[in-house]
Structure formats: structure tokens, C-alpha cells
Amino acid sequence: xxxxxxxxxxxxxxxxxxxxxxxxxxxxxxxxxxxxxxxxxxxxxxxxxxxxxxxxxxxxxxxxxxxxxxxxxxxxxxxxxxxxxxxxxxxxxxxxxxxxxxxxxxxxxxxxxxxxxxxxxxxxxxxxxxxxxxxxxxxxxxxx
Numbered sequence: 227x228x229x230x231x232x233x234x235x236x237x238x239x240x241x242x243x244x245x246x247x248x249x250x251x252x253x254x255x256x257x258x259x260x261x262x263x264x265x266x267x268x269x270x271x272x273x274x275x276x277x278x279x280x281x282x283x284x285x286x287x288x289x290x291x292x293x294x295x296x297x298x299x300x301x302x303x304x305x306x307x308x309x310x311x312x313x314x315x316x317x318x319x320x321x322x323x324x325x326x327x328x329x330x331x332x333x334x335x336x337x338x339x340x341x342x343x344x345x346x347x348x349x350x351x352x353x354x355x356x357x358x359x360x361x362x363x364x365x366x367x368x369x370x
Contacts, residue, residue, distance in 0.1 A: 235286045239295065246279035246299050250306065257306035264325060267307040275303055276331060283335045284342035293332045300331045 253270060256262055279296060286292070301318050308324045310316045321327075349356040 236289075236292065238282065239286060239292045242279050242281060242283075243295050243299050246275055247302065249275050249278050250299070250303050253303075254306060257303070258309060260309065264307070267325070271303055271307070275300075276334065279331060280335055280338065284338050286335070286339075288332070288335065288339075296331050296335075 250257070253274070256270065257267065279299060301321070304321050304325050304327060305311070305316075308316075308321045310321060310324075343359075346353075346355045346359050351357075
């Protein structure tokens with residue numbers, strides 16, 4: 227996991243996103259194949275692409291730009307699965323309707339984060355994740 231000096235996960239998110247894009251490129255011939263059903267494309271997405279992109283996302287502090295980056299990668303997958311290129315100029319919402327996308331990766335990540343938060347809340351007080359979550363720094367903030 228890549229955490230920068232300022233505590234952000236931007237590098238980790240970019241790395242996960244790039245790995246997801248690599249997987250999509252590897253799956254390109256399968257995604258464009260009309261003989262592969264929508265259900266199987268959904269299974270491929272959930273088991274391979276979404277797993278790669280969202281691994282460790284329970285602890286990411288998500289910024290809007292990171293969400294857009296992840297959603298762009300997700301739409302790249304669905305666009306290929308629908309057999310549409312950017313040149314076809316089909317809106318994302320239309321592609322989601324064609325393919326039957328129920329919810330976006332950003333929603334899945336937020337659900338996973340809430341699940342992790344609940345899990346940490348139920349932990350015993352002496353567990354490290356619980357201590358970190360409940361930690362309050364001492365002293366005053368530094369002026370920058």
C-alpha cells in the first residue's frame with residue numbers, strides 16, 4: 227500500500243486504477259465479443275476488475291478527483307462491454323442502461339467503507355484499528 231508523507235492515498239488509488247486498466251486491456255477481446263452474455267460480463271467485472279480496483283478501498287479517504295478517476299475506468303469497461311467506442315458518442319447513462327449497471331464503483335466503495343467502520347466499532351478497545359480510529363492528537367495544530 228502506498229501512503230504519501232502527507233498521509234494521502236492518491237498514489238495507491240492511481241496504482242489500483244492503472245492495474246484495473248491493464249486488466250481491462252487484457253480482457254478487451256472478451257468484452258467486445260457479442261457471444262459473451264451481459265451476465266458473464268458482469269461476473270467478469272465483479273470478480274476481476276472491481277476486485278483489482280477496490281482492493282484496500284475501505285480505508286481510502288476519497289476525494290472527488292479520485293472518484294472520477296475510478297468511475298472513468300469503470301465506464302471504460304462498460305463501454306467496451308456494450309460494444310461502443312468513444313467515437314459512437316453514447317452517453318455514460320445510456321451505456322449503463324444498455325448493460326444493466328445497478329450501481330457505480332464509488333457507491334460500492336462507500337458501502338465497503340461503512341462496513342469496515344462498523345467492523346472497527348465492534349472491535350475490542352485494545353485492538354490497534356480501534357485505537358487509531360478513536361485517537362485524538364494532543365497539542366495545537368501547526369500553522370502552515
